[in-house]
Amino acid sequence: MTLLHRSLLAIAISTTLSACYTDVDPTVPLPIEDAPITPLPTETIELSIGDSTVGASKESVVITGTDGTEKLVSVESFKGIEYATQTRFEHSMTKELDEVIDATQFGEVCMQVRATEQAQSEDCLNLNIWRPAGLDADAELPVYVFIHGGDFEYGSGSEALVHGDTVVAQGSDDGKPFIYVSLNYRLGQLGTQWVESDLADGNYGLGDQKRALEWVNNNINLFGGDAQNVTVMGQGSGAMSISFLQQDEQVSGQYFQQAIMQSNPYGFEYPSYDVAKDRNNDFKADTSIDEIMASQETALNGIEQLKNWLLSSLQVPVIGPESDSTPMSNLLPFAPYLGCNELEEQGTIFKKWVCVDHAKPQIVTGLTVPTVLGNNASESNSFGMLFTATFLVPTIIELLTNDEPELFTNEDPAKLALAMVNWLEDENNIALLEQKLSERASDDVSAELVLPSSAYSAVTGLFYGAKLEGDLLEMTGCIDTNDITGTVGCLVDIVEITSHQQTQDILALTDFYPNSEASLGGALDNMKQFKTLLNDTLFNGPARYMAANSEVETTLYRFDKKPSFNMWNFKTGLNEETGEFDQLSIIDLFKTIGCISGACNGSELPFVFNKAVRFDGSEIHPTSNEKAMMNEMSRLWFSEELFTNYQYSDAADNVLVIESQGFSDSTTYDWDYVTNPGVDPKLREGRLTGLEEQGLMPWDWYLN
Numbered sequence: 001m002t003l004l005h006r007s008l009l010a011i012a013i014s015t016t017l018s019a020c021y022t023d024v025d026p027t028v029p030l031p032i033e034d035a036p037i038t039p040l041p042t043e044t045i046e047l048s049i050g051d052s053t054v055g056a057s058k059e060s061v062v063i064t065g066t067d068g069t070e071k072l073v074s075v076e077s078f079k080g081i082e083y084a085t086q087t088r089f090e091h092s093m094t095k096e097l098d099e100v101i102d103a104t105q106f107g108e109v110c111m112q113v114r115a116t117e118q119a120q121s122e123d124c125l126n127l128n129i130w131r132p133a134g135l136d137a138d139a140e141l142p143v144y145v146f147i148h149g150g151d152f153e154y155g156s157g158s159e160a161l162v163h164g165d166t167v168v169a170q171g172s173d174d175g176k177p178f179i180y181v182s183l184n185y186r187l188g189q190l191g192t193q194w195v196e197s198d199l200a201d202g203n204y205g206l207g208d209q210k211r212a213l214e215w216v217n218n219n220i221n222l223f224g225g226d227a228q229n230v231t232v233m234g235q236g237s238g239a240m241s242i243s244f245l246q247q248d249e250q251v252s253g254q255y256f257q258q259a260i261m262q263s264n265p266y267g268f269e270y271p272s273y274d275v276a277k278d279r280n281n282d283f284k285a286d287t288s289i290d291e292i293m294a295s296q297e298t299a300l301n302g303i304e305q306l307k308n309w310l311l312s313s314l315q316v317p318v319i320g321p322e323s324d325s326t327p328m329s330n331l332l333p334f335a336p337y338l339g340c341n342e343l344e345e346q347g348t349i350f351k352k353w354v355c356v357d358h359a360k361p362q363i364v365t366g367l368t369v370p371t372v373l374g375n376n377a378s379e380s381n382s383f384g385m386l387f388t389a390t391f392l393v394p395t396i397i398e399l400l401t402n403d404e405p406e407l408f409t410n411e412d413p414a415k416l417a418l419a420m421v422n423w424l425e426d427e428n429n430i431a432l433l434e435q436k437l438s439e440r441a442s443d444d445v446s447a448e449l450v451l452p453s454s455a456y457s458a459v460t461g462l463f464y465g466a467k468l469e470g471d472l473l474e475m476t477g478c479i480d481t482n483d484i485t486g487t488v489g490c491l492v493d494i495v496e497i498t499s500h501q502q503t504q505d506i507l508a509l510t511d512f513y514p515n516s517e518a519s520l521g522g523a524l525d526n527m528k529q530f531k532t533l534l535n536d537t538l539f540n541g542p543a544r545y546m547a548a549n550s551e552v553e554t555t556l557y558r559f560d561k562k563p564s565f566n567m568w569n570f571k572t573g574l575n576e577e578t579g580e581f582d583q584l585s586i587i588d589l590f591k592t593i594g595c596i597s598g599a600c601n602g603s604e605l606p607f608v609f610n611k612a613v614r615f616d617g618s619e620i621h622p623t624s625n626e627k628a629m630m631n632e633m634s635r636l637w638f639s640e641e642l643f644t645n646y647q648y649s650d651a652a653d654n655v656l657v658i659e660s661q662g663f664s665d666s667t668t669y670d671w672d673y674v675t676n677p678g679v680d681p682k683l684r685e686g687r688l689t690g691l692e693e694q695g696l697m698p699w700d701w702y703l704n
Helices: 003-019 165-173 204-223 237-245 273-279 289-299 302-313 384-403 405-409 413-424 427-443 453-463 472-478 484-494 501-508 522-548 586-594 605-609 624-637 671-675 687-693
Strands: 043-049 052-064 070-082 100-102 126-132 141-147 179-183 225-235 258-262 340-346 352-358 371-376 466-469 496-499 554-559 581-583 656-658
Touching (some): 052 165, 126 204, 141 204, 165 179, 165 624, 204 237, 225 237, 237 258, 302 413, 302 453, 371 522, 413 427, 413 453, 453 496, 453 522, 522 554, 605 624, 671 687
Parallel strands (some): 052 100, 141 179, 258 371, 371 554, 554 656
Antiparallel strands (some): 043 052, 126 179, 340 352, 466 496
């Protein structure tokens, strides 16, 4: 450009800009911004559903159409419909539709030790239905039934995050209508209690889910749904529940024909029949509900879970809970237990019933209907059963170092575990720990937590379980059930421990070898390696194994989008003075911390349901890119294309990956090799492939 041209251009720009700041009205009218669309008031309507008269709601929902424009779409909702009746510590029974039903308000939620929007009650077995407005009874639409997560401890089908209004409105507007159902089921102590039987189990929460699916099978046609086109979907413990449901031939294929499992840790070791028996509180139907809930609150105390995990890691049933191959189930105390297929009476003088044929874990029984399954990139940062192992331990080690520095000069898991148990028996130390955690929360919730090299090997060994070794008579002489502190103190001096050979083999691999604290960031690297190991062996490896060995069509996905918002809030503890839940919660503090660095457990839910809210219902503010991804992913998730267009092939190792840029119509091939590169020569084809070839995955180890 010549100097003359540049001068003329500058004059033209100056003239244009000066015109913008005059009081003279422009000759061309400025564009008028459209006012934002707002929903219309909810209408109460009365509908005939079969032989029932049902009061329902007609709601208008603001959605973004596939063309990018906002619009209002109407849906109908039926809330709080009772699907079953229950008697405490008995399996529920399905309930017929009443002649007159008020379905305009959400029903009460199941008993839990967290704040809930709706009132809590034992009579909580109700469900919610969203469908397109004006639907004919004979429409025969596909049906999606969602089972909420919450570690089998908390949650409900009425939480704002999992409402079906937006996704149903989108489907209706796109010409792909469907019906969505969410439900409650019993939780905690009321949801599972061991029963001595080979004909029935005490997994009452799972039984409730079966009754809900039976109710849908019997009644959804009255609402315009197709009972032979039902997809059951769940996240976290909801997905874990579906792995149990897939084992039941009276349910799988009968009451649902497809399944979506989000963040199912197939590598988790559920409590066996015998372990569930050892933990049985033997509550009765007439036990005070206050007593039951107080017991549940104690069981869910992070420090109590940590002590149980440590003791069961060492297999010391006399002073701690009994354990299976690993102590994992102590970190998820209300997970369902594996039932007994056959009981046998044994003994001559003192006879007792013994389980001689235990139910198989889900990783062995496999998938029975076409399934979508996958995980988020950083599941172990926040998943309920892992928080004590990955977060509380480093903080305690930090405090313990001042008193017993000699503990960290070797890698003896037994001495470290018993010292921590002994330290936690002192109420002053617990107060010190809570103070430290509170300071960490108030000062910097993103503070890094580390595992020293001297503790990394020990904690890894403890997580997968180990065996005490030493003189049996000397060990027995230590035990005094009336003096746990003295017992633990005595054992510290005399025991040794041997971790599983598999654990030793894992720690010998370059990718998981303990880093020295002398190197910069060595302790931080140890923490990252521990989380990577848990992700590989509990989530990613087992999910890939299930897909590769499935006899039915399977889609494998990975959610690798780190949201700009945090799904967790650590201020959920009960303030006993005010009755408000606004105090530090140790569990949720560490879930909050874990979600800062990646796609943690539950990060995908706002994208699946296109809902800008956290787990606690508080508002989040997604970016424009995230809003676009929410619109796209929520449409895909409730479509048949999710099952048909991305089917997994073991040879291709093709995985549907959702990342920051969104996702394409194809999948990532050679996923393990591309996404999980190993450093050790044994892992260079991909960490999951290498660990499997070395026999270090759960199905070749503790779940066989």
